[in-house]
Amino acid sequence: MKANTTVLISILSALFMANSARGQVPYASDSIMKCKMPGVVAYTFDDGPAEFNDQLLAILARKNVKASFFVLGERLNEFPQQAKKIYDAGHVLASHTYSHKVLDPLFKQDEIKTRQLAEKEMKDTSDLLFTQAGVRPNYMRPPQGECGHPACRQVMAEQKYVVTHWNVDTNDWRYEAMGKNDKANATKNAMEEITDKIINKSDPTKDSFIILQHELLDWSVNMLTERLIDEVGKKGYRFVTIDECLGTAAYVGGTAPPPTTNPVPPTTNPTTPAPGTGNPAPGTGNPAPGTGNPAPGTGNTAPGTPSGNIAVPSGASTGPEPEKTQSGASIQQIGAWAMGAAALASYLLL
Structure with missing residues (x-):
């Protein structure tokens, strides 16, 4: 009986992990x-x-x-x-x-x-x-x-x-x-x-x-x-x-x-609006994107297709x-469901 209870807890834990791996925001x-x-x-x-x-x-x-x-x-x-x-x-x-x-x-x-x-x-x-x-x-x-x-x-x-x-x-x-x-x-x-x-x-x-x-x-x-x-x-x-x-x-x-x-906090001192087009991009030294984001590819060339033509x-x-x-979350979800399935199989064989 104790073994059955242990396996059942494993099943519930694995299924909870699978559900949690879906992410915090609904697709x-x-x-x-x-x-x-x-x-x-x-x-x-x-x-x-x-x-x-x-x-x-x-x-x-x-x-x-x-x-x-x-x-x-x-x-x-x-x-x-x-x-x-x-x-x-x-x-x-x-x-x-x-x-x-x-x-x-x-x-x-x-x-x-x-x-x-x-x-x-x-x-x-x-x-x-x-x-x-x-x-x-x-x-x-x-x-x-x-x-x-x-x-x-x-x-x-x-x-x-x-x-x-x-x-x-x-x-x-x-x-x-x-x-x-x-x-x-x-x-x-x-x-x-x-x-x-x-x-x-x-x-x-x-x-x-x-x-x-x-x-x-x-x-x-x-x-x-x-x-x-x-x-x-x-x-x-x-x-x-x-x-x-x-x-x-x-x-x-x-x-x-x-x-x-x-x-x-954002800078709130009044500043002069940027002049017309052709201004340089923001200066170097801006913070890098958030941790965990893939680094941008190097050496990529942009497609030269005119606007309106799908490339x-x-x-x-x-x-x-x-x-x-x-996504990474869905990979975790698959793994968690696999754990749940394995635990369920073990429970049924007891």
Whole structure:
């Protein structure tokens, strides 16, 4: 009887380990809109890299803030040097699909065809990131936040993506026309939701936020970014990358960084916005990316395919290529389930 009890405990322990190995954040969830702990803000930028990316990286470096970039594959083709700059500066790279197609309406029209499209969009963007920066992302954000269709969620779950939304939006895209003639007023309008939800109504001891911004507009990058960082920082929030915010590794084969206990606050001294395009990338000496992330491949050349033409890189990276479909957590899960199965077999033979 004692032997039976011992084996049964082994079974339960192994099954618990298998369940724990799944990771702390559910794959393909459509409800991830805030961080797991209070007092932090994940600053995220969509639709890049774009022409103002160097200026954005310079601002973030001056303000001592790390952000997360949900990039488009077609823009990685258009600006092939930026992914590695983003990674080397200590920011997180994530997927925003290849061509920004809104998925839910397409799934409703033709589920089989759209499944193939979605799989290709994710694979092509992952391949480009691996070629250009040596990493494959675990996080994705669907265009316009639409991945509620069961088939869309299934595709992302099968590919082990953490579907990431937001709970505060700058809505900077709404003020594109205004910003051409009145950048100050456009910036003020883009700060409205930040001011309302974070500055006026939130409590850093209880709340956390994932902020959505784009890097496509000059005033949004060069004016809004600094103002947002200063005001949110003064409220008492700490800026983190999306992997620290949610507790799952940023990249395949990586590990999530532990929460920082003594954070360095963002720099809030007023600074002059970076001038026009062509600014150099952020200075050397920026912290390396989080521990456990694969080192970027060396000697990789960016594909020269024009924007809009999907290029699937092959053979460009050095070293073994990680598989998106088999993360470290899932390997642990398989091993744990195997332990459980072996223990169960032993129990049945008693």
